[in-house]
Amino acid sequence: MQYISEFLLYICFSIVMGNAVMQVVPQRYKPSIVVPKALLLSAILAIPILSYVPLHLTALEFKQSFQLSYAAMMKSILLDLQIGEAWLWTAVGAAGLAMIVGIPVFAKDRHMPKIALMLTLLLTFWLGYGSHVASLDAFKGLIVHTGHFVAVAVWLGILFVVSWFATDDNHWASFLKWFSPLAITCVVVALIAGITLMSYTTPQATNALMLNYGQLMLIKHASILPLLWLAYSNGFVYPRLAREGKLPSQLKLLRIESIIALFVLGSTAIMGQTAPPHNVLETLRTETPSWLFTTIYQGSFSPDLQLIWQWNLSSVLLIAAALLVLYAIRAAFLQRSFIWIVILSIIFIVFVYLAVMFGIEQAPTALDSI
Template identity: 50%
Template sequence: MIYVSEGLLYVCFAILAGSLLLRLVPEDKRPSVQVPGGLLLACVIAIPVLSYVPIHKLAIVFSKDFDMTYSSILKSILLDINTGKAWLWTTIGAVGLAFLLGLKAFRGDKHMPKVALFVTFLLIVWLGYAGHASSLYGFRGLVTHASHFLAVSVWIGILFVVSWFSKDNAKWEAFLRWFSPVAIACVLVTLLAGFVLMSFTTPEYVNAWMLPYGQMLLIKHLLILPLLLFAYSNGFLYKKMAKSNPAFNPRRWLQAESIIALLVLAATGALGQQTPPHTVKETLQTVSPSPLFTSVYKGSFSTDIALQFSLHMESILMLAAAVLMAGGVIWMYRSNKLIPAFLMGILTVVFGYFGLMFSIA
């Protein structure tokens, strides 16, 4: 339940950010987009509700461990812990934004997107304040986490909204002309901030694969590969496809890209609710190894092992298959075959995963 709520929370932020940003873009530079006002309002209302789920879980655990009432533990969390403080500010901001979006006069005001985006930015900052990096590294962790999530929300939010809520197939070239550089910038910020976050939370990246957190982090990183392949195809191969095939519709391909992006968000949400392994050996004293890891790993497991890469024929074959599937995504795009391209993108992740897991000893 908590993983689902965290994933939905990120989706709400993405829809909110994407919808508001697109309202600032001139109509001649994007397709006609119509996001229901009720959906935006629902996303805003859902943010504090979904953010409360991990706090609720924490309160239940602490109330049992310390033999205290739920209400007293909850009060302590909200007043003394970063996660609780951030939730209070998130709730205040979300209630204010929901009130404004509920006003018909405000929804039609030309300044509405700017005001709403500012509040959304504050909500993202408070989300970063509640994260692991902020609690461990203070302001540096807050800035890194917030920058990472902001870039993801802008990139995936615009992508998701324009692919699923556009009303026509016009002006795609004009849209991609400005969106591609924006997406590239967001990807660079995401990768840079992601590496910094990893240095905070997962300094032993490969050894962390023994833990649920490390497995989910690996899966997330592998999912980014087909996402980047689709982004490259939609951003750089579209013009050639449009010239050779006037009936080519990029919207379907953007929708496929957005689905993979949602899988990345789901993995990110799952990561947010697991214990980051600052020291893998110590974490294994309190956290069980990942069932996925133990089912695939062929060696004898102990808390003292250090994983190392050692290529074998089966791992080489799997990695080669992943490379072939990745190339197949580009080939299928040029052939305008969406379903095979999407399946090849998923198989890139699957083969890449087993190739890496088979290569550790």
Template identity: 50%
Template sequence: MIYVSEALLYICFALLTGTFIIRTVPERLRPDIRVGNGVLLVCALAVPVLSFVPIHNTAVIFARDFDMPYFTILRQVLSDIDAGKAWLWTLIGSLGLAALLALKSFRDDKHMPKVGLFITFLLIVWLGYASHSASLYGMKGVIVHSAHFLAVAVWIGILFVASWFSRNGENWPAFVRWFSPVAIVCVLISISAGLILMSFTTPQYVQSWILPYGQMLLIKHLLLLPLLLFAYTNGFGYRLKLLRNESFNPRPWIRAESLFALLVLIATGILGQQTPPHDVSETLQSVSPSPVFTAIYKGSFSPDIKLALHLPPESLLLLAAAIVMAAGLISMYRGNRLKLAFAMGVLVTLFGYFGLMFAIA
């Protein structure tokens, strides 16, 4: 349940961020995009509900361990723990945003998107305040986590809104011209902040593959590969495609890209509720190894095992197959064969995953 709620929470943030940014862009620079205010209102109200799930789980665990009433523990969590304090601010900000969205005078005001975007930015900062990195590294952790998630929300939010809520294909060249550099900047920020976060939470990257957190982190990174390939074709190949075929419709391709982005968001949400392995051998004292890892790894296992990568023939073949699928995805874009391109994107992740897992020694 907690993984589902966290994934839905990240999707709500992406929808809010993407919609408010799109509404600040002049109509001549974007397609006709209609996101109903009801959708935004539901997202604003869902944020405190979904972000309360980990608070509730913490209170349940403490109430059971200390044999105290649930509401007594909940009150202490909300008043004494940073994650609880952040949730209270999230509740206030979300209800404020929902109240504004419910006012017709505000919905019709030209400054509405800017105000909504500012409140959403504050909600993202409070999400960072409640993160693992913030609890370990204070304000530095808050800034890095918030920057990482904000970049992802801007990139994927605009992508998701433009692909699924656009009414027509007008102004796509103008949209791509400004969105491509925005996406590139967001990708660079998210990668840079992500590497810093990994140095905080997962300094033993390969070693962490023993744990569920490390497995999900690896899957997230491998899902980024087809996402970036689709982003490359949609951002740079689109202009060439349009020159050759004026009737080319980019929306199905951008929707395919958004589906991989959705998978990345889901993986990110799951990571947010798993124990980060600052020291894998110590984490294994309280967290069981990943069932996927134990099913694939055939060597002897102990909590103090040290993993390394080598490249046996089967790993080389699988990684080579992943590269072939990546090249095939770009080729399928040139031939406008979306289903094959999407399948190849999935295979890039699968072949890459098993190629790396079989390389563990």
């Protein structure tokens, strides 16, 4: 339940953020975009509802331990915990944003798009405030988590909104001229913030592969690579070919890119509801190892296992195969074979994942060097 709710929450945030950004962009720099008001309002109102799910599950889990009713336990969470305070402000912000979007007198005001964007950014701030990393480091954790989420939401939000709700491709060159650099900036910010987040959540990144969290992190990073390749192709390869008259409208290609982006959002959503392994050994005392790890890892498993990654023949061959698939994605892109772009992207993710997993070995001990 919490995985699905978190996944839907990220999609709703992306749609709301993408719409908010595109509303403040002058018409001469974007195609015509019509996001159905019912869908936009539903996404806004779903944010506090979906954000409530972790609080609900926490209340159910601990109400018996504290011998409290559900209402009393939830009151304590909302008033005493950081995640509860964040949810209250999220509900207030979402209500205000829904009024701006839904009430015609507000929607027609020329300043309202800027206010809506500010409210959307505040919602991402409160999401970061209630995050796990913010509870570990109040200031730096908040800034890093919020920066990471805003970068991803802006990049993928614009991608979702334009690819699925653009009604034409007018001003397309002008749109790509600012969106491509913005997307690159968002990716760089997300990568820097993501690496910083890993220092909080998974300081033992290789050992963390024994756990579900580490496996999801690997799948997420593998999914980002074909997404970046498609983003590069859409931002830089497509305009050149379009000028030569070799390709039709780009909207279908952007939709393919948005579908691949769902893999990244899905793994991120599940990670958000999975306890991060600050200490893998301690975590394995209360949590079973990932079935993916135990299925693929060739050595014997024990909770105190120390892992390293090394090149071997299997990893080299799989990475070579992944590069060939990446070239095949480019060929499918040029041939406008959309279904093959998706299939090949999934194959690429699998190859990269297996290349990493087959390179995992037990770290040598002091006795091995004697």
